[in-house]
Amino acid sequence: MARISAASDKDGDLTRLGAAIRARRKSLMLSQEALADAAQIDRAHMGKIERGERNVTFLNVVRIAKALSCKPSEIAIDAGM
Template sequence: MSKTDLQRFGARVRAEREGLGISQEELADRAGLHRTYLGGVERGERNLGVLNLIKIARALHVDPSALLVDFSERKRR
């Protein structure tokens, strides 16, 4: 994943979180992650693993693939 991809992913997480009306701290607590780690994910500074992706998705009440939808629609070269 490029830095731009990480930023797009982080923006997607942020949008889902804000849609639920919860803070980073609340989402981090629900996901069992540290708030600063989640902040780094939202800013595109963290390249998270699959397990943390699943934790975040569950805490947001979305399928993990919903956080990756923008990437699957990208045209392949």
């Protein structure tokens, strides 16, 4: 089975997901560090998620959504998924 990496994301799904997370974070006037802390994710890793450089796990999407007071599906919809 082939592994999906950020480098193989030819459709830009990870980039769109990261942009959706960043947009929600900014609309709540949260710093990246504050979101990372609330989601219990390393701040550097959060930056890579927002830039679409990491294939974020579903559990991390759930943590991020909780920290943003929304459902994971709302982030996916914002990302056009």
